[in-house]
Amino acid sequence: MKIQRTRLQLAIATLFTTGATLGASAWAQQEAPTAGTENAATPAKAARSEQIQTIQVTAQKRKEDASKVPISMSVVRGEDLAAQHIAGLEDITRNVPNISFSGGTQGNGPGLSNIEMRGIASSAGSGTVGIYMDDVSMTTRNLYSLGSPEPKFFDVDRIEVLRGPQGTLYGASSMGGTLKVLLNQPDLKKMDNSAMAEVSSTSHGGINHSVNAVLNVPLVANEMALRVGVQSTHVSGYITQVDPDTLATVRRRTNSEDDAVLRMALKWAVNRDLTVTPALFYQEVKTGDLPTEYPVSQTTGAALQPYQVSKPVLEPGKDKLFTPSLTINYDLGKADLVSVTSFYQRDFNRTQDGTQANSAYLATLLQPGAPAGLASTLAVTPAYVYLNNQVRQFSQEFRLASKGYDAKAPTPVTWLAGAYFSNLHTTVNDNEPVPGMNALFAKYGLNAEDPAVMSGTFPGAFSNDSAYFTARHYRTTQKAAFGEASYHFSPDLRVTAGLRDLYATDSLAREASNYFAAMPGMTIQQAHDESTHAVTPKFAVSWNVDPTDMLYFNAAKGFRLGGQNRDIPLSICGAELNSLGLAKAPASFGSDSLWSYEVGNKSRFLNNRLAINAAAYYIDWKNIQVDRALSCTFDYETNAGKARSTGVELEVKAKPTPDLTIDLAAGYTNAYLVDANEALGSLAGQKVPGAPKFNATLGGEYRYTITGTTDGFARLTAHWTGSSYGTAHIGDSDYQRPAYATVDASVGVNFEKWQVSLFAKNVANNNKVIQRPNVQFFQEAYRLVPRTIGLNVSGSL
Template sequence: MKLRSTVVLTYSLAAAAATALVSVPSRAQQAGVDSATQVAGADQIEVVTVTAQKRREDPNKVAMSISAVSGAALQAQHVNDFADLTRVVPNMSFTAASGNGGAGPGTSNIEVRGISSAAGAATVGVYLGDVSITVGNVYTMGSVEPKFFDIDRVEVLRGPQATLYGASSMGGTIKFMPNEPDLKAREFSSYAELSATRRGGASHAANLVANLPLVADELALRIGVQAQRSGGFINQVDGDGKVLAKDINQVDDRGLRVALKWKPVRALTIVPSLYYQQVDAKDISAFNIELPNYQARKQVREPSTDTLLTPNVTVSWDMGRADLTSSTSYFQRKFDRTQNGSAYNSYSLSTFLTSTLDGGTAPPALIEAIAGLPSAVYLNNQVRQVSQEFRLASKPYDAAVSPWTWLGGAYFSNQHTNIAENDPIFGVNDTFARFGFSSADPAILPGAYAGAFPNDNAFAGAFHYREKQASVFGELNYYLTPALHATFGARYLKGDSTLDQKNGLYLAGAGNNSASGQSSKAFTPKYALTWEVDPSNTLYTSVAKGFRLGGSNVFVPPTTCGPDLAANGIENGPATYAADSLWSYEVGSKSRLLNNRLTLNTAVFYVKWNNIQQGVYLPTCTYTYNANAGDATSRGIEFEIKAKPIPGLTLSASGGYVKAELSNDQGLKNGIVGAVAGAQIQGVPKYNAAVNARYNFALFGDKSGFVMGGAQWVGASKGSLDPDQTDYQRPAYRTVDFSAGMSFERLDASVFVKNAFDTDTVIQHPQVASIVQGYRVAPRSIGMSLAAKF
């Protein structure tokens, strides 16, 4: 059972960036021709408007640290998924768990500013347009990872966003904003790409987007399709080193997006949309640390299929003095995956056998044979959510009308998560019989009974999580002067979470059929002061509270976990864990200088996090439960600089430093090894930085070209709180990318190289039972692309 073996690995920014190098840049932004090459002579830096405060605004006027990356910039920098995004966004990282975690799509969790926890609820909210696709840190899956397909921009909002985005936005919020249908322009765009990975397979991608006005200025349809393959580079080998399968970590995905925009009258806009995505991973990207680079020895392959469906209807009504918005959403995720359970299911079973060496009846040869059997963990996950949000917002500030602006709303959601798990140990019954024993004999296997291993299945579980939220929220701005305004926002939230579970068979101990629940309430205020020193420079300060809901634990069998529980001073695993919260304090500045040819954004923050939800690992029985254990602080700085010193040349640099550490020993008292005051929070690099330079130049006639280079640095981090774990120390590393291309009237061609110097740093090396796995930076890949717009 995966939960029992969760050796939490914090898959930091380092692993995220490495996964990024595996991915094929899908160039999902359907701009066709990169807008940067179209405006090679422009000398001003692009301003990307944001909806961080639920209305379109200039990010320089918003009192928070925001990274807003346009679709054109995503395309130019080959950013096409979460992992790529960490290369260009300061203080953003990932956390994963063993097995498929971090090495397979759909298994990582996101953190911002060091707010990292692989247990309990998510710490960062994720939105696709107006649809919340945030899921909890259950042991079977991570955050939803929408592809950057037909995207207008990505907004990364750092710091607590509980006032406007609710629970689980305590570290920040990430918003993927798709392109809306255009009521005027009829347009088709396409993209194709081919690349090769050193030591690996070929990769390819293609997509097509059409924007079709159906009724002039009233009705338009936008539809897009995409498909891509990321070639693998890990080979499966047997005990003699013979290659059994090549490039096993290949990933295929396909997607569809349809949106209709209807404006029956001037004041009313209705936008129904649908996004569908399926990601098929043939295996994970982990290898055995003791083997040559990129080789994995495993008894069971670990494929997964992750399907996402998000229909939404957004209605916007201009009421004159205010704007009313309704967003009605449905979100469904189906995530089926297989894990190699041989290292812990078979091994755990072998440890329960009574050896003849200890006066028992099981011969050592039987124990060794059981420990060597292949085992799989079959996980079938489904998340379904219905949500509704209403909000009413005043018009933007106008000194001649009122010194006040405001926004208010209500939000409701109902999320169901169903998990079915089966853990067969293949050949277990025949192995007992081969040695002349029965797997139902308690004399050789304590606690055994008839039917304990039906069809070799050692564990069967069914888990139904339900989470309901209801909240009201609002934000009020008062302009003391046209240049100085104060903000007060607040959200009152009530959440109920329940877990109905049923599990049985031998590895479930005596089995269990139970239900538990937890209710949480929160008042999450925000205070901010914004001073527009002049039209080009803004200073701000803010204080905000973040919050995430409590929840229920999977049953921990006292029959097999009794000694571990007793060591932690308890008789049974706790049925529930409580909510946790934090306060964030931030000061920042945003400047546009030299006629917007130089921009500089900086922020300094301090976060105090209380009652953290953490996973408590029981080493003997290999179960895990969640508990509230300890407090932490996170402090740091982040910056983003862009400059156009001469026409055509764009320089950028970004980076962050964060010191996130526990502030007391409460976690250690709750059984979390290494959770002492001063311990660095898992998976949080102390720094990250990126630089990029692009030069656009005229060629002949109306043709143009560009060359671009970028480098990324990721600091050292801790993969575990326990200094004795193999993944405790993770090294710093860097990568370098280059690209070049030409633009014609309706055509854009480019070549690129990712990880140009073929860095092969082992960025993490977790241990699962007796196996030490490793993840390296993906090998160098070289490719070319062709985009057309017509």
């Protein structure tokens, strides 16, 4: 499935036309907006509420008031995402307590970063945060070429960030927490046609633009509705490529990005008890290069200017997500049955600059007496790494939930029980050519496959100029039964116990060839299954001290599956492995787990004009999955050491007047290694990499009346992110990451159903370098995105 930008624009124009026509004919069916809702499309004459809105969530897989859910969680509404121009996961991490992002082992960029919560951070093994779109799991294994999936926040109802292990209801990998993106569902009652257009300019970059449209059509009144949305976005980029020798400009705005999103959902109320909802989400993200710079030139070592890169090979990528699903809800009277059938597909193809890791490294392996010109030329010959990542997952979940608690019911017990199955296939194809390499050696009358010329080479080592080829096929299956039950001693006091019983198998099959596989022809690593059985319990107590004040305690276990390692050639890495006491690299690594203990409260004061949520936690994490990098350019995953994380979270929302809203969100994390971690080369007491010590956001919005049908608004938000550690290696350039702050602002006007706003992100144009990862043996630098100023128009047709 391929969506071109021109087709998207045509589709948007068609939606505009269709929406206007259908909207005129169905105008009488539309419901008046509810007073007090703060949607940007709400007419200005609607009275602004004096109270803080309550939000219904599905954090525990049943609809509940967020203030009654006994876990630390944050909820960001769809209208707040739009108002604050929060476009993706990186922005979310700066707005929510104790959640962070960090570049993977291959640097930063769309599709490469990892998401972490409460200091439970690891770039090895399975993910530590579960990522869901509605009820579709998109959580996969961390790979050096693949980070967390990053769905664009388009037509979103809300985002739920559930902190702490969620293993009972969400399974393995939700050990740090779970992030759920909940999309707007079709409305059976009213027509809804909305659109948005935005244009902006980025410092050091160019013009960005985005346009989207959403059409909700009741096909059969109160019985069937269709919701369709499309979005197209262009981000100009701000990185400049320069010649590594002369530093002359080669290309500007290399890290441009073009996005296309399509989502469709059909809701069919077969009868009053049965609802069927098929849906799909498709997203394509095309990037011209990574948003990172080089401090110095690769060849001369000369200092580069900010936002410059001297790589000879740009690193473009194309990341496609496709998630069809079928959800069935059936009201059985005393309980609700839900079935979710889903398929998750991700194709992430990208090019990486392999000049330093391959060409320059191979030049150091030339035998004594090789021509000097050969070594110097080979060292700077552009090399490519073509990575083709494919993820395919089928999953099925059934769950049966009792109705909510009713003090008049014959039993004080509420419960939920379910079963889950998934089959996940992940394939990584890695081809690393050095174009012209064989011809270069022939120019000097030599053969690159002659061991007298290059150490460790052999006939067929550089077939088709490729130094390495591998295809890895991971397969993971999971089967689980889970459930929770709550006993209500009174309407104000309940105790909850839950359990998930999981069985999983994991296997890896691999083909490899050429020089870095250390074997002529194709070698095959046969698949072998590793089985895992895990039980993840949960226990919680909640007490409503009064109707607006809840105290809670919970204890829960988090868990990650283990996995397989690829074979590492002993001819290249044998001596280094021997120095570590290993005859060969471990064939697999085991699971890791943690226990989390949390206390918190959720309170509302002053007639629901002040809300305060606070939580404190203590986490013990053992048998940590880590990545052991070898100087021979290979790595393997293993288990080593223990860690502890303690911290607090605070969220305050206040409405001193109906016109003024103030938000404060803050988190503090102290995550550190309890004992020496030999695999990481770190000592007891060192901080867990990737976890900022604190983060905080303070924002305010003021609305004022201009006329009877027009009002204005002004918003200001400041973000602080504390210092962190990018690696456990003290001498690494990314060891210490600095604290930083940004400010965003916007002003605008609501005209009936339309809103016009002027906004600025990173108002002070803070260009601090916040990460300095070493990628393919070369230091990179990742800065904050430069100041962006834009104009946004949105509303209903």
